[in-house]
Amino acid sequence: MEEGRAERRRxxxxxxxxxxxxxxxxxMTDVHRRFLQLLMTxxxxxxxxxxxxxxxxxxxxxxxxxxxELEDFINNINSVLESLYxxxxxxxxEDDGRPVYALVNLATTSVSKMASDxxxxxxxxxxxxxxxxxxxxxxxxxxxxxxxxxDQLKGKKMRKKEAEQVLQKxxxxxxxxxxxxxxxxxxxxxxxxEQYIRETYPDAVKICNICHSLLIQGQSCETCGIRMHLPCVxxxxxxxSEPRCPHCNDYWPHEIPEVFxxxxxxxxxxxxANRKSLRSRQH
Amino acid sequence: MSEQSKxxxxxxxxxxxxxxxxxxxxxxxxxxxxxxxxxxTLAGPESRPSGPTDGSLASPPPQASxxxxxxxxxQQATEGGRAHQAPTAAQPAPAPPAPAQLxxxxxELMWYVLVKDxxxxxxxxxxxxxxxxxxxxxxxxxxxxxxxxxxxxxxxLHLRLTSLHTMEFSLVKALxxxxxxxVALSNRMPMTGLLLMILSLIYVKGRGARESAVxxxxxxxxxxxxxxxxxxxxxxxxxxxxxxxxxYLKYQRVPHVEPPEYEFFWGSRAxxxxxxxxxxxxxxxxxxxDPQAWPSRYREALEEARALREADPTAYCPRSSVSxx
Numbered sequence: 001m002e003e004g005r006a007e008r009r010r011x012x013x014x015x016x017x018x019x020x021x022x023x024x025x026x027x028m029t030d031v032h033r034r035f036l037q038l039l040m041t042x043x044x045x046x047x048x049x050x051x052x053x054x055x056x057x058x059x060x061x062x063x064x065x066x067x068x069e070l071e072d073f074i075n076n077i078n079s080v081l082e083s084l085y086x087x088x089x090x091x092x093x094e095d096d097g098r099p100v101y102a103l104v105n106l107a108t109t110s111v112s113k114m115a116s117d118x119x120x121x122x123x124x125x126x127x128x129x130x131x132x133x134x135x136x137x138x139x140x141x142x143x144x145x146x147x148x149x150x151d152q153l154k155g156k157k158m159r160k161k162e163a164e165q166v167l168q169k170x171x172x173x174x175x176x177x178x179x180x181x182x183x184x185x186x187x188x189x190x191x192x193x194e195q196y197i198r199e200t201y202p203d204a205v206k207i208c209n210i211c212h213s214l215l216i217q218g219q220s221c222e223t224c225g226i227r228m229h230l231p232c233v234x235x236x237x238x239x240x241s242e243p244r245c246p247h248c249n250d251y252w253p254h255e256i257p258e259v260f261x262x263x264x265x266x267x268x269x270x271x272x273a274n275r276k277s278l279r280s281r282q283h
Numbered sequence: 284m285s286e287q288s289k290x291x292x293x294x295x296x297x298x299x300x301x302x303x304x305x306x307x308x309x310x311x312x313x314x315x316x317x318x319x320x321x322x323x324t325l326a327g328p329e330s331r332p333s334g335p336t337d338g339s340l341a342s343p344p345p346q347a348s349x350x351x352x353x354x355x356x357x358q359q360a361t362e363g364g365r366a367h368q369a370p371t372a373a374q375p376a377p378a379p380p381a382p383a384q385l386x387x388x389x390x391e392l393m394w395y396v397l398v399k400d401x402x403x404x405x406x407x408x409x410x411x412x413x414x415x416x417x418x419x420x421x422x423x424x425x426x427x428x429x430x431x432x433x434x435x436x437x438x439x440l441h442l443r444l445t446s447l448h449t450m451e452f453s454l455v456k457a458l459x460x461x462x463x464x465x466v467a468l469s470n471r472m473p474m475t476g477l478l479l480m481i482l483s484l485i486y487v488k489g490r491g492a493r494e495s496a497v498x499x500x501x502x503x504x505x506x507x508x509x510x511x512x513x514x515x516x517x518x519x520x521x522x523x524x525x526x527x528x529x530x531y532l533k534y535q536r537v538p539h540v541e542p543p544e545y546e547f548f549w550g551s552r553a554x555x556x557x558x559x560x561x562x563x564x565x566x567x568x569x570x571x572x573d574p575q576a577w578p579s580r581y582r583e584a585l586e587e588a589r590a591l592r593e594a595d596p597t598a599y600c601p602r603s604s605v606s607x608x
Contacts, residue, residue: 033439037456040397040438080437084390105394107387 030061032077039088040103044174044188047099048262074101091191094139094184094217097231097260102191120155122166126175128152129167133184134197134204139217140182143167185216208232209246224248234259385422389429391415396430396442400454403529408450455555478531480504480569481522482553483562487580491546493537497522526550558591559584 034057039045045053051070058067068076074088081087085107092099118126128149132141146167147160158166167183170176174188185193194214198205206215210232220227226247228236234257237243243252392415399406416423431442434454441455484500485492498508506512508519523545526532530552537544563574563584575581 028437030439033437036438037440040401043401084393084433084437086390086394107390107394 027076028080031057031065032073032080034060035073036077036103039101044100044102044186044191047101050101089191091187091213092229092231092260093187094190094215094229094231096257097229097234099260100187100191102188104192106195118166118169121153121158122169124154125150125158125163125166126170129170129176129183130185130197131201131204133216134201134206139215140179140184143178143181143183146183190214190216210236219252219254221245221248221250222253223250230257231260233257380419380422385419385426386429388416388419388422388426389433392426392430393433396434396452396454397438406452406454408444408452411452453552477501477504477506477518477522478526478553479557479562479565481526481532481547482549482557483566483569485547485549486559486562487566487577489580491535491537491548494545494547497547522547559587 035054038053038057039050042049047070054070054073055067058065067073074090078087086103086105088101089104090099090101125146129141129146132145132149133139143164147163150158150160150163167176167178171178171183171186174186176183176189177186197214206218206227207213208215208218208229209226210228213229215227215229218227218229219233224245224247226245233252233254236246237252237256238259240256243256244250245252392411395411395415396406412420412423416426419426427442434440434442439456442452443455445451445453480500481492481497484497488496498506501507501518506518510518512518522532523534527534527550530550532550532553533548534545535548537546559580563577563581566572566577567574570576574584
């Protein structure tokens with residue numbers, strides 16, 4: 001069939017066509033294509049899953065080739081995706097700095113990714129929760145405060161009981177995280193919606209002083225008010241016995257978390273509960 | 284793409300008629316309620332050009348009604364810098380848009396299709412027109428063609444019109460049938476495992492599996508129709524509604540039986556994505572037996588594998604696809 005032949009030709013085709021870019025475009029092979037398909041299927045993945053996925057794709061399509069270093073592998077794919085305004089974005093969980101990856105659309109500036117999953121009033125509930133989270137000091141919004149806004153929702157009337165279930169749906173779909181009755185953004189939401197959030201709430205939004213990305217949870221200097229992500233704090237003050245604010249040089253008053261170590265993580269996967277104690281909210 | 288282009292022409296005229304219907308009724312298979320598609324419109328600047336540029340019939344009434352104020356202003360504010368807004372006029376017979384705009388629409392459509400597929404939702408042509416193509420309906424064919432090209436080249440996926448009658452598209456993997464590589468990644472495993480159990484039961488029986496038989500099997504996994512499970516939630520709803528909606532299973536009443544009983548069959552999606560050999564390998568793993576312990580089924584699986592190989596010799600590799608996890 002015409003389509004099949006054309007497709008097979010394209011499969012082995014070498015450099016891809018980038019629009020108006022002088023940057024060297026990457027080469028797409030079936031390894032990359034399968035990787036992209038599966039990454040898209042899963043939405044968001046942690047780094048160790050991504051490595052397994054990469055190895056799996058090599059095993060399926062090209063057993064003889066050496067597995068490319070993950071960062072180069074992803075940059076290679078991204079150079080092809082660039083002209084399509086999509087990107088494999090790398091982020092980190094805000095509480096313990098675990099690297100996560102997601103395929104995001106750079107052209108969209110809205111919560112549109114969620115739009116097809118949820119009804120109008122549910123989307124509005126998310127927006128209300130999002131606003132509360134962004135405005136909060138700690139990056140968390142309490143369940144009570146969110147539920148109190150149920151009357152202001154657009155669309156069909158929603159009861160508080162219903163809203164509780166919708167919030168759980170958000171947690172299951174990895175848009176929100178719940179901790180002790182309070183909600184914050186999942187790293188997936190941060191990765192996918194950072195642009196939207198920065199454009200929609202330019203005044204309320206908080207930025208990390210170190211990495212300059214969106215900040216929801218983190219530590220702040222009590223003197224000058226600058227903020228940093230917990231993993232950014234960990235990296236910046238690593239093996240520094242006298243941590244000082246990078247902005248005003250005042251003594252940094254909070255507990256310095258440990259840098260995320262994937263090796264230690266794998267060994268200590270059963271004692272994960274212990275690491276949770278480091279993740280106290282420091283404001 | 285030539286067959287598809289002709290179909291697309293038919294689709295466009297059919298879509299004109301039905302897109303106005305789509306708002307009033309909940310619409311076709313798997314389509315979310317009108318409020319959900321409203322949400323899609325208010326949420327996404329990329330889903331249509333808003334305001335003055337969208338003068339055509341594709342603009343649905345809901346946009347005018349409840350979404351005023353905040354989100355609309357939001358949309359327009361964020362669209363300020365978007366290049367494709369300016370040149371496209373609001374006249375009913377617009378001049379051909381610049382190639383760059385068509386390319387951008389193709390990119391938007393690509394993402395739309397990918398997300399729909401990720402959510403295992405139906406990709407319905409009238410939705411595509413309403414949510415993405417909008418006023419560029421006249422250039423629908425070239426937009427679709429470009430989107431298909433990109434999807435094939437970059438993702439190895441075919442955007443295929445699976446049913447002209449229901450105007451449904453689906454994303455078909457153009458690579459070899461290794462669908463169970465989803466199993467390789469733990470977070471999908473439970474769902475796939477459950478589905479595979481049911482599919483393999485149906486397959487081994489050689490005909491539909493009665494609901495009672497399925498529950499007997501699931502009982503071994505500790506799943507009951509009335510009990511909520513920590514991972515699966517409401518199992519009964521999952522297998523009789525969710526898997527059916529995703530076309531992995533068919534759930535039908537057994538004819539001429541009182542009191543009413545129901546049985547499961549393979550859905551069209553399962554037939555497309557999962558090969559018999561994969562089922563045999565799954566069974567072999569679960570029961571720790573050789574696939575040949577089910578001789579007639581194994582023979583069928585071999586037949587199917589041979590047919591697939593002959594259809595596309597470069598694509599199919601006989602290898603265990605139920606990968607270790």
